[in-house]
Amino acid sequence: MTKRNDKRDILVATAAGLFWRQGFAVTSLAHIAAESRIPLGNIYYYFKTKAELARGVADIFVAETEDMLTEIVEADQEPRKRLQLLIEKLAHSLKSRVENGCPIALGIRDFRHESPQAAERAAEVFSLLIGFIGRELGRMGLRPSTALATARNAVAEWQGGIMLAHGLKDPTVLAESFRRMERLLVPSRS
Numbered sequence: 001m002t003k004r005n006d007k008r009d010i011l012v013a014t015a016a017g018l019f020w021r022q023g024f025a026v027t028s029l030a031h032i033a034a035e036s037r038i039p040l041g042n043i044y045y046y047f048k049t050k051a052e053l054a055r056g057v058a059d060i061f062v063a064e065t066e067d068m069l070t071e072i073v074e075a076d077q078e079p080r081k082r083l084q085l086l087i088e089k090l091a092h093s094l095k096s097r098v099e100n101g102c103p104i105a106l107g108i109r110d111f112r113h114e115s116p117q118a119a120e121r122a123a124e125v126f127s128l129l130i131g132f133i134g135r136e137l138g139r140m141g142l143r144p145s146t147a148l149a150t151a152r153n154a155v156a157e158w159q160g161g162i163m164l165a166h167g168l169k170d171p172t173v174l175a176e177s178f179r180r181m182e183r184l185l186v187p188s189r190s
Contacts, residue, residue, distance in 0.1 A: 008046045010036050012056040019057060020103040024110035029053075051115035058111065058121035061104050065125045069132050079136040083185040086133070090158060091178045094171055101166040105159055129155050133185065154181050 014036035018027040029050060033040040047053040072085045104125050111118040133151035138144060161177025164170075 007038055007042065008056070011038060011043060011046055012053065012060060015053045016057045016060055016103065019054070019110065020100055020106060024050075024054065024107070024114070051111075051118065054107070054111045054115040054118035055121060058107060058118040058124075061107065061122050061125050062128070065128050069128065072132075079139040080186050082136050083133065084182070086129075087178055087181050087185065091175075094174050094178075097162045098165045098169060098171045098174060102159060102162045105162070126155055137185070150184060154184055157181050157184070 011032060015027070015032050018031055018035060022031075027050075029043050029047075030040055032053070033043055043053075047056065068089055069086075072082050072089070075085060076082055104122055107122040108119045111122060130148070130151045133154055134144070134147040137147035137150055142150065157177050157180055161174045161180075165172075165174035165177075
């Protein structure tokens with residue numbers, strides 16, 4: 001027997017995948033029910049609206065990012081190594097990003113009209129990443145304003161690389177973005 005939270009988690013994970021692959025607007029609760037094999041009527045027990053489900057998806061984005069950053073912090077104390085680990089972790093999803101774009105950016109765009117709170121929650125991922133990168137650059141000796149600007153530049157490079165690679169269906173474009181991020185955040189020591 002599946003527990004309440006298990007069904008809720010299944011619905012949120014299924015919705016996240018469908019929103020990413022086919023878009024928020026065209027994905028109905030019926031699609032989510034069919035894909036998750038949970039009866040449509042049961043969805044309403046957990047989520048009254050698709051907007052509430054979008055908030056659950058945004059919460060997943062934030063939780064996964066927080067978990068990734070915690071894992072990086074626990075793995076190494078040295079800022080350069082932490083930034084290198086971040087780039088490596090982001091690069092693990094290269095293939096899926098080329099195929100489908102960035103689920104976070106798409107969620108922010110798609111949720112904004114029907115579920116602005118979900119869009120704001122999803123955008124927290126970018127704030128978390130910028131904050132993490134900025135703190136690590138600060139630990140490397142960069143002034144706070146320079147560290148923040150560099151962190152924003154790195155996240156913009158990543159997101160731009162995803163968009164262009166997805167549009168062109170060319171993984172080398174995103175691989176090049178990761179190399180530029182590496183040169184920006186962890187330049188080789190002279």
